[in-house]
Amino acid sequence: MKKNFMFTSESVTQGHPDKLCDRISDAIVDRLLEQDPYSRIITECAVSTGIVFLSARFEPNANVDFTNVARRVIEDVGYNQASFNNKTCSILTSLEELPASKEKKFDEQQLSDSQIELITVKNQVTLFGFACNQTEGLIPLPIWLAHKLARQLDKVRQKKILPYLAPDGKTQVGVEYCDRRPYRIHSITIVASQDDPSIPDLKQLEKDIYETVIKPAFTQENIQPDSDTRIFINPDGIDSPGGPASHSGLTGRKNAIDTYGEYAKHSGAALSGKDPLRIDRVAAYAARYAAKNIVAANLADECEVQLSYTIGQARPVSIEVETFDTGKVAEEKIIEQLQQHFDFRLAGIIRQFNLRLLPSLNQGKFYQQLATYGHMGRMDLELPWEKTDKISIF
Template sequence: MKKDFMFSSESVTEGHPDKLCDQISDAIVDKFLQRDPYSRVIAECAVATAIVFIAARFESDAVVDFTKTARQVIKQVGYDEPDFNAKTCSIVTSVKELTSHSYRYWDAKRLSDEEIELIPVTDQVTVFGFACNQTPAFMPLPIWLAHQLARRLTAVRQEKILPYIAPDGKTQVGIEYRDRQPYRIHSISILASQNRQSQLDLADEKILREEIKETIIDSVFEVENEEIKPDEKTRILIDFDQPFTIGGPSVHSGLTGRKNAIDTYGGYSRHSGAALSGKDPTRIDRVGAYAARYAAKNIVAAGLAEECEVQLAYSIGLARPVSIQVETFGTGKISDEEITVLLERHFDFRLAGIIKKFNLRLLSAIVKGGFYRKLAVYGHVGRMDLGIVPWEETDMVPVLLG
């Protein structure tokens, strides 16, 4: 196992075409759950120049306007260029309403333990959750910083601090590790697109780069008060490459679920490969990943390990995972086998148990503006900014230490 290495992770802004698709898909999920918390829905989206394609299968008592929802998201993200905007883009839908079944109306809060045991998963998947002590959010430092920079890149556009910035952008942070702990920032990359109305002369690139560095990079490290900051050897790349100007769906297409590493741990830990966005809470490939993160975070928060990866494997027709595995990469204060026993004893990884613990069917109605769409950009895990994210709680620490 390497102890000294360099690792980089990237994030993207909410205007990136893949993230635009994730937000449209999760906005549809929110709409269904707000009106019928027992809805079952799978919503997938693809975007390209001037066109949006939505494919959805659902079982619900709610009526959702897919086209209106998509246009609302596109407008809120900030696309108003002639090549792609909320008013004129074509929206094609392929929608199938599934046969209604009364069994979907079960209320997890009222189920007994015996009844929870009778509700199986309907998908087969292996999901992963990870946590480490590199940041206050128990996230790897590269993806944590990449998200902060991407969020700030969006903020300077929305607040018109840099009015020439367009919605599409990327960030990347490389971290040098010593003894598996962050040592210094090796590199920071920001790729920003420009809107057509305020397109600037690229001969002034030096001025543009200074503005980006001051308003985004310097601002993030001042606000975040990180112990590890850029130094004189940190490589900083700020790119206004001509082919990327304007950006968005008119330049490169987007698809729901194509940014799994950005949604999770930036590639520092494994992820299942299954899309997280666009699925209601009865899909174990989504909520199982949240449960695995919850378990891993509580293990690290309890001081039982400095790093922890939890793997859950599910098979169709069974309520419980067929396998629970723990890897602490040599940082555990007790053995991985002992930690696995603690998880099996104190955590409920059954589908209905996860929904009950996290109140997943009602969060869309409880959180103003919807819940799942907020997860669709800047990560489904490590979200210290959202307030109500139940799998980020560390309430199981006393139980694990007891």
């Protein structure tokens, strides 16, 4: 295994078109589940100049105005440009009502173990969960830092510290590794869009971004940029106006940003826009939960958990563990513990994490909070799959 290398990960702000689509899709999921925790919904969104397209298949047991949800998200994110805003953008919809399904109305909290065994998955998928001890969130340092920069870039715009910024932005961090441990910051890249291309000029933008975004983001980090760290701020020049007027967006196109920044494997399935009955969403959380508890229990410095599901089965047909030569115990022993103490069945995952009720318990805004800054490694949210309450079993 390679020990010395440089690795980069990227993140994006709330206003990036792909993330805007994720947020709209998950806001619709939140709205339906808030009204009825047993709602079924699969929704995708696409945006371009002045246009939003919504495609959804859902069970008609809730009264949701899809277009109104989309307009509220666009407004909340901060798009008020003439080229794209919540009032004048055209919203096209393709909505299909699913037939009512009694088999999906189960109350997982009341099911016996044998009843949970009868609830099978309807999708085939292989998912990966990953954790490592590079950061306090137990995720790789490059994506951890990229998310911090994206969050700070959003913050200085929303608080009008840099009032000229538009919602669209991107960040990237390169980290050099020695003996598979991060030891220095190789590079930092930030692309920030502006409402007015003339305000400010590029030189002032570079100074403002460095002082209000980069420096605060690294304040509490053990590894700081050094004199050789390469810093790029809008290396292609002024980006105006950014957003859907500059490039299109689509739900589910930023899986690496949602997970581990390409440092570890992830499924090709989108996480956003799906209710908790979709195993390709919820099992990604279950795999992360398992991997994080393994690392938190000091069984390995890095751990990848693989879960493979096939249609018509309740349990994963395969559970694999890879510790990348950092394990303190045999991987076969870890797999045995996972099989004994973790429930990877669909209804078991929903019950363990209370996934159907989280929107109503969070004022109708749970899943949409995941749409930006990652679904994994979040320290700002109380996410059930980020708990380390299983370390005592190992």
